[in-house]
Amino acid sequence: MTFYKKLAPFYNLAFFYFAISFLLRIVLFFHPITQSSFTILQSLKIFSLGLVSDFFVFIVASVFLWLYLIFISNSKYSKPFGYIILGIFVALFLYVASGKSIFDEYGGALPEIILIFIGIKTLLFALLLFLPKWRVKIRFWLFAFVIFLYVLLILQNGLSEYFFWNEFGVKYNFIAVNYLIYTNEVIGNIMQSYPVIPIFSALFLVTGVVTYFILKNSRNYIDNIPTISEKVKITLVYLSLFALSLIAIPTLAKTENSKNVFVNELQANGIYKFYLAFQNNKLDYFKFYKTLPNEKAFVILKQQLNAISGENTTRKITGDSIENHKNVVLITIESYSANFMKAYGNNQNITPFLDSLAQKSLQFTNLYAAGNRTVRGLEAVTLCLPPTAGESVVKREDNKNKFSTGAIFTQKGYNVKFMYGGDAFFDNMQDFYSGNGYQIVDKSSFSPEEITFSNVWGVCDEDMYNKAIKVMNTEFTQNKPFFNHIMTVSNHRPFTYPNNKIDIPGDIKSRDGGVKYTDYSLRKFFEIASKQPWFQNTVFVIVADHCASSAGKTQLPLDKYRIPAFIYSPGKKPAKCSKLMSQIDLMPTLFGLLHFDYQSKFFGQDVLKSDYKPRAFIATYQDLGLIKDNILTILSPKQIVKQFELKLNPKPGVAPEYQIYYDEIPLQTERTDLVNETISFYQTASDMLKHKKYEK
Structure with missing residues (x-):
């Protein structure tokens, strides 16, 4: 198996993300609220620079996928390492559950979120440790879930960008950030404004179908888990692209300088626009x-x-x-x-x-x-x-x-x-x-x-x-x-x-x-x-x-x-x-x-x-x-x-x-x-x- 195939989970998800982003730009390009016509050069700029921006944003967004994949191994379940790691997870769980952890200083729902996350990780690690005969199947379904989650988020983001454009005529801005705060009203508004059940039924159906095909072409990663040297190569490639992305994304954003606002908005990557909105929620005039x-x-x-x-x-x-x-x-x-x-x-x-x-x-x-x-x-x-x-x-x-x-x-x-x-x-x-x-x-x-x-x-x-x-x-x-x-x-x-x-x-x-x-x-x-x-x-x-x-x-x-x-x-x-x-x-x-x-x-x-x-x-x-x-x-x-x-x-x-x-x-x-x-x-x-x- 070539090293190229070890990258299958990344490039299969990337191709799907590019396809959704391209389709979304086409839809928004011809949307009635897009009150503009575009020259050939403007159209080329929208789709070419938009695609490049999408590539680098995907690299950054796949950091969690990289972290998940890089820690897949069998050796960590061998004695005594497996029991030591499980003990650390249990200790962390008890520490957060005590109500006196560092997370409690931040208040809100953060301690509960961290507790749930550590609890799930502890349970899954214990299952993989104590049920070696089921390890392959459990790992496969975990891998499938991660792929499913990424596909779902890609599709969900595409839908969200569409509906946000439908409402405001722009990609995400600080209004989208506020929507995360007032979830009851916003979710309720969505529930009452749109046919939610058909939309989400179709969303999960499409997610399942796409996950099946990506999984089919990516499961060789867990069927033949990369060696340490291969993981080092994957990490070097990924971190190099990650570092380049941190420079490229804001640089590309500076090219969104057309006098036609719709050109800039269509060229922009919605996820990065959301990040900017989150960062710029407070602006010091001076x-x-x-x-x-x-x-x-x-x-x-x-x-x-x-x-x-x-x-x-x-x-x-x-x-x-x-x-x-x-x-x-x-x-x-x-x-x-x-x-x-x-x-x-x-x-x-x-x-x-x-x-x-x-x-x-x-x-x-x-x-x-x-x-x-x-x-x-x-x-x-x-x-x-x-x-x-x-x-x-x-x-x-x-x-x-x-x-x-x-x-x-x-x-x-x-x-x-x-x-x-x-x-x-x-x-x-x-x-x-x-x-x-x-x-x-x-x-x-x-x-x-x-x-x-x-x-x-x-x-x-x-x-x-x-x-x-x-x-x-x-x-x-x-x-x-x-x-x-x-x-x-x-x-x-x-x-x-x-x-x-x-x-x-x-x-x-x-x-x-x-x-x-x-x-x-x-x-x-x-x-x-x-x-x-x-x-x-x-x-x-x-x-x-x-x-x-x-x-x-x-x-x-x-x-x-x-x-x-x-x-x-x-x-x-x-x-x-x-x-x-x-x-x-x-x-x-x-x-x-x-x-x-x-x-x-x-x-x-x-x-x-x-x-x-x-x-x-x-x-x-x-x-x-x-x-x-x-x-x-x-x-x-x-x-x-x-x-x-x-x-x-x-x-x-x-x-x-x-x-x-x-x-x-x-x-x-x-x-x-x-x-x-x-x-x-x-x-x-x-x-x-x-x-x-x-x-x-």
Whole structure:
């Protein structure tokens, strides 16, 4: 038998992995969400460099296979070595089981995981030691299981990458990392969104068939276990390739530099993208981004926030009339794009109530979401500061006692609550809001009779609004104004909701249905609320948390950040504000309408004031954008700065103030003033958080 055949388990699994990766790229290449066409050179780059990257990633990922195979032998079961090794395993098991091992210092499930792993290893070693006649069969089935597991993980990863692309239009990013943390909600979402039983049945069937053929062509490794010298050769070959892979993988990642984001994403290896997302979940602005001297950054910021001085944003806000302590209800709507509404060009009539309510409200027609996740939207309306690099403040450890909208309302004598139809533990909402002085009303606050329908994300919006009405009726009797922030859940995959409410059945899992049911629930809420004694003295603020999708051809596609927002106050005349603005400006503008006097640290501003200078912030977890003067400036890690001229791509029949589509044309001559202004906003926000200057 040649040495080449000793490598059969590696190269057979590698060929299968390459085949799945190639097939996945083909599928994603032609996927409807891939809103791009590719040149021949771009296509060659995607598939050729993608394959090379896959090769090196597989080498690294097969480290566990190498470790397993290299320790297969018969000699370790001979006396006295077998008994010594078994004794070591038993001692390790008892050590971990004692509850005083080093693993217990890390807490969580780690000690249990280690205990189970060592327990299984001890049991299997004992079987192989004491049952020599069964050793060959046991070893074969263990070998088969390892091959099966690798095949399953390869297929599972392919499916996961497909569904992630289907949802976000990218390979894995830090959202995928978060999904590992909130497994209950995510697994539940998958269970309710997709035909799980058929998919996993097919998955295990295909895994079994592929394992059979790989096993058939690889079992000579255990039928004729390599000698010590052959294992040394295998190890030298593997470790050499492993070392080369550690250099090659990040080098190849640097070639993902096309102006077309889809080219970069399709070329990228999903597993390595996941690793990068895990590593970059926290980004230090001052380490990864272009900076200015801190003093200069705050001087530039002062041009936008005139009343500040020194290296902070503290300033006095003075109302132009007597303060009005009306009740305030802030409703952030899950995944609600501007283009769902009629005014922005939608002709499906899926938002009839909000279309009509907007005509009775103060509309903000040119408002952009700060990010593309719920926690970014919550951060924007609660803390009113630009989206800083890495994870949202909502999910950081240092997320308490911040200067917030809730803090202002508390100063003014309001009851302050955060209401959410799901489990507020999700996305760290409970920790964030309770740590900033909000009382929490979530699914755990509901009695069984208050829940008529729920899915993995929580109770339906109707149930949440009915609960909110009860809470506000109680608050009204306390002779104190209230501020209640309600976060909706129904407009989220799997898009299930009660049947017989709208003309789209709730069990067909339609996004249009989710949008329409969200609109229906709001109509029911306002119908009931309008009959309550507190209604006429209440201001309603309605805004999306983010758009329904973030996928686009460019780094920061503007249409994927445009969201509707309006303020409705019963009896007030409708108005329209078409100034360019950010989600972080909404609540400071409300405070201006209520004529509040307060000491502010907000980066957000009252856009109705004469000194407001239009601009908007849009960002991912690593790309930080500023829209101003019809130019988009983007700051990225490694001190990268890009600028794009925004050319309107008008949609026929849509009024100018509701146009949302722009072509992003690379700017030929840098607008240094806008680069510095963008740096100023994001650097000062990062500085304020880093040095705890944004506390209440």
